[in-house]
Amino acid sequence: MDIEKQELILNTGETAWCEYDRKGDLLEIIFQQGEATCAIELTESLILRFDWETCKPLSLSFISFLQLIQPTQYGQPYFQLLQDEWPEEVEERIWTMLRQPPLTEFLTVNSYAPARTSQVIPTTGIKPPKIPTYQSQQPALAAG
Amino acid sequence: MEKKWFVRDRDGREIYLTEEQWKHIVTRHPELRNHLEEVLKTVQQGRRRQQPKDPQAYIYRLACNTLPPPFNGILVVVVFRFEDKEMTPNNFIVTAWGIMMRKRGY
Numbered sequence: 478m479d480i481e482k483q484e485l486i487l488n489t490g491e492t493a494w495c496e497y498d499r500k501g502d503l504l505e506i507i508f509q510q511g512e513a514t515c516a517i518e519l520t521e522s523l524i525l526r527f528d529w530e531t532c533k534p535l536s537l538s539f540i541s542f543l544q545l546i547q548p549t550q551y552g553q554p555y556f557q558l559l560q561d562e563w564p565e566e567v568e569e570r571i572w573t574m575l576r577q578p579p580l581t582e583f584l585t586v587n588s589y590a591p592a593r594t595s596q597v598i599p600t601t602g603i604k605p606p607k608i609p610t611y612q613s614q615q616p617a618l619a620a621g
Numbered sequence: 622m623e624k625k626w627f628v629r630d631r632d633g634r635e636i637y638l639t640e641e642q643w644k645h646i647v648t649r650h651p652e653l654r655n656h657l658e659e660v661l662k663t664v665q666q667g668r669r670r671q672q673p674k675d676p677q678a679y680i681y682r683l684a685c686n687t688l689p690p691p692f693n694g695i696l697v698v699v700v701f702r703f704e705d706k707e708m709t710p711n712n713f714i715v716t717a718w719g720i721m722m723r724k725r726g727y
């Protein structure tokens with residue numbers, strides 16, 4: 478394992494820790510040590526662990542972190558929030574956390590309104606300035 | 622020599638988990654304590670989905686009813702790499718979580 482750890486001072490003054498797994502390109506931001514009582518897929522690449530009772534985020538993980546923060550030819554990418562995958566009893570808790578620090582320090586909540594439909598798709602963008610940019614060897618060719 | 626567990630996914634790809642990685646997983650995500658077999662089963666039997674921005678990374682998901690509620694599923698991240706000049710596949714589990722997911726046919 479090749480894990481790089483870094484302390485991060487949040488806007489609230491609290492301390493968080495970043496753990497970056499170079500081989501796996503996985504970043505986990507740990508807001509609070511402890512055993513989570515729930516975890517959810519925010520997007521296909523973001524996992525949120527939190528305390529069910531207090532609605533406090535414990536950690537936020539970014540799968541394929543270096544790929545996620547690469548800008549596209551049209552600018553910053555936004556990712557669909559997997560609202561349809563969230564059990565009903567947890568939806569309100571997730572929206573509450575997404576609109577409060579510390580998550581607002583790392584994620585924005587946006588929406589995409591496709592043409593010719595009234596449906597609105599919730600999305601999230603990653604705020605790169607607050608994420609430590611780790612230099613990593615880009616993985617070689619895919620085997621899968 | 623470090624201990625490794627090897628499994629094959631539904632399409633026959635060999636994937637391994639090192640003991641060191643497993644220890645790190647249960648330290649970070651203790652809901653998976655005592656669920657090594659279920660994590661490996663998730664890779665063996667779960668559905669895999671490619672990461673949107675990384676063609677070398679996949680997640681595997683499977684329902685699991687032995688986790689402490691409200692956890693009801695396991696999500697495993699696997700990366701597919703090649704190593705050495707012979708391009709030997711090196712496919713390994715990066716991490717895993719217990720998750721809460723909407724109940725349907727996973």
